[in-house]
Amino acid sequence: MSKLTLKVNLSPLEALAKVTEVMGVDLVHEEQHKLDGGLEIGTLIFEKYYMRVKNRIALIVIADNFQGSTEIRAIATASSEGIIFNFDWGAGDSFLRELEGILEPYVTHAEWVD
Template sequence: MDKIIEFKTTLLPFDGAKKLVNANNSESDLLYKEYYDLGDGKQICTLVFERYFFRTGGRGSLTIILENVSGPNKVKCIPSGSAEGILNIDWGASKDFVRWVENALSSYTLEEPQR
């Protein structure tokens, strides 16, 4: 998967980030989090998670950007590092990682994620 997955949500970025951090299980490590309040109700959050995938024998990361600076509340998921070999095959690992975010925020999603 080499594409950014994006969807709109009813949650403000700080609230969405809190839900994701609280929904995280022991399978993923939260490596980094950053929150900015830009005033006028504008917020941006960055979360970076890492997970080991048995199917690829390696670790993959997922960068999640939650923002409402450029319009409505958006969640952007950027998976990376889960592929193996010269053909860059990840055996669905990155899709599973992104699906975790989609499931955690499904009650607040306004539209289907763009793939």
């Protein structure tokens, strides 16, 4: 499992719209909410087959502005090959890098978590 946190200078729903229009993989779930006071939250769940791990990988993207600026949290999971070994040959990181590349012009801070 790989994790990436980004702060961007877009609203959460604008950021998710950019990701949705560019990400060329299966979008399996999308949810967006506008709350009182200009607060927004949204979730996207993508799935993609990676040959190197012989598995479909899920990318969960959550965006909100609850702390005053837009924060995107992304988690790539199911990226390891087999039941016993939790080694993904970099497939999870590759999926996250696709997301990071889409939002790169708007990123003010990025933090990778292993």
